[in-house]
Amino acid sequence: MKEVSRFPAPVGDLGWFSTAANKEHVFSDPAALATDYDFVVVGAGFGGVNAAFRLAENRPDASIALLDALPVGMGDSGRNAGFMIDVPHVTVGDPKADLEHHKWRCRLNTIVINRMREIKNRHNLQVDWRESGKHLAAREKRFLPNLDNLARFLDTIGKDSRTFERAELAETLGTDYYVRSLFTPGTVLINPAEVVRGLASALPRNVQVFERTPVLQVLEGATPSVRLVNGKTLRAGKVILTVSAFINHFGIPQSGRLYGVNSFGAFTRELNDKELANFRNIEPWGCTAAHAAGTTVRYTASKRIFVRNGFSFSTHQCTTPERVHDARGKLRRAFVARFPSLEHVNFEYVYGGMIPLTLNTQSLFGEVARNVFAGTVGDGLGLTRSSMLGLYLADMVCGIDSEELRYLSSTNAPSWCPPEPFRTIGANVRLAWDEYQAGGEI
Ligand SMILES: Cc1cc2nc3c(=O)[nH]c(=O)nc-3n(C[C@H](O)[C@H](O)[C@H](O)COP(=O)(O)OP(=O)(O)OC[C@H]3O[C@@H](n4cnc5c(N)ncnc54)[C@H](O)[C@@H]3O)c2cc1C
Secondary structure: OOOOOOOOOEEEOOHHHHOOOOOOOOOOOOOOOOOOEEEEEEEEOOOHHHHHHHHHHHHHOEEEEEEEEOOOOHHHHOOOOOOEOOOOOOOOOOOOOOOHHHHHHHHHHHHHHHHHHHHHHHOOOOEEEEOOOOOEEEOOHHHHHHHHHHHHHHHHOOOOOEEEHHHHHHHHHOOOOOOOOEEEEEOOOEHHHHHHHHHHHHOOOOOOEOOOOEEEEEEEOOOOOEEEEOOOEEEEEEEEEEEEHHHHHHHOOOOHHHHEEEEEEEEEEOOOHHHHHHHHHOOOOEEEEOOOOEEEEOOOOOOOOEEEEEEEEEEOOOHHHHHHHHHHHHHHHHHHHOOOOHHOOOEEEEEEEEEEEOOOOOEEEEEOOOOOOEEOOOOHHHHHHHHHHHHHHHHHHOOOHHHHHHHHHOOOOOOOOOOOHHHHHHHHHHHHHHHHHHHHHO
16 A cells, blocks of 8 residues: 555644543553554544444454544544434435435444443543434525425434424524424534544553554555554554545555545634523534535534534645635624624634545445455544444454444445546536535525
8 A cells, every 4th residue: 555645634723622621631652652563543533433442342452553643533533513413314305215224324323322422421431422412404495395305204214303493493593594493313412522532531451542643654464564654663463444535545446436525614702691692591402404515503512603514625635724714704604694693703713624425425344455444434424424334344353243244344335436637626516516506504
């Protein structure tokens, strides 16, 4: 496999990480890095942390290293909107939704949410984790059929949902921007940086976590090895790559089938008592949009408004400060449209990240080179999906069979994607068209 030439970097001001209570947690001392491990996991997002947890459970005597180029929680696992979603996402308005497939996805989403909740409770992790559910909210009447379709679909697969009409919704959210929402109770709203860092801090003793340890190259073979940017080389029995869209830079055969689309998030400063007048008796909440290109909004536990929107394609598969700068206008307009009385409130943090996607929304999952395994998400539900990929990759490398593993192995094959320059041109046209279509949902 080839040398990596682009590495993750913090882009913008990372609000979730900056406000995480555990941001000062100290992981393993770099001096403790050994030269031989049974397993090396590269990438300490939700995928990598779940993989390391399961490896440690499956093989309590094995030595395991979990490496990340950034502090845990600074990668995309700590830069998203913090919706840990149990129900299907992509079926909104899609009449051809495959029932069996989505039942499976719900089941797997629920398995990983329950598992992370159990770890959090067992270790008494003090992290921002709220069983709030989520609203799929529509501003424009033309998108109401998307809500109705999803409600019917959820009913078919036995998942609860409930409709909120305008007045009740305004009382629940503290904004009258939306005309209707479909509420589903199973989503957990988290500070994702705090939760992924918390889970990493609870890893069993046979896992060492090394932050700020960028990997330069992975060499496959009977005994694969991992070359670090700092000149050290680690030998491993098996390597698991949970590096999300950065996998493109590692030179695996499937690279051209995966891509990361930039998206952006912003937090206001903490609202003061006067500004909180409209939020009296209102609990923290989260709304995704009735159109896939719309704005995601949260009223957070720290009494801030969070907004996420904007999609742009990066040919080089990274996020840049310039793109974060350009994203501010759209984020700001979405915030002011929903909360006009808070127009004077500044954004304290604005940042960018990448949503890893594939054309057919299937993940990369399995062995990508001899003794090198990888799991990379293929749609917008990355928190639950990366967690399940990590969990079952760990079972795969340990030879532990299950119905769930067989399902994941048989259904994850990212489809062909056009080469450059057609990919960038095509993606940008499609993203611009989607945003145009989304209208008031942005
Ligand atoms: C703005 C935004 C909002 C989003 N909102 C949501 C949401 O609400 N819900 C949801 O489910 N999903 C959301 N997503 C998607 C979600 O964040 C990702 O799908 C998820 O983080 C993928 O997890 P992962 O563990 O696979 O990868 P990551 O979280 O990206 O972790 C990969 C890790 O690999 C490390 N790495 C990469 N290259 C190297 C290297 N060479 N050496 C060492 N380490 C390396 C990175 O530093 C990173 O920490 C959002 C994404 C964005 C950008």
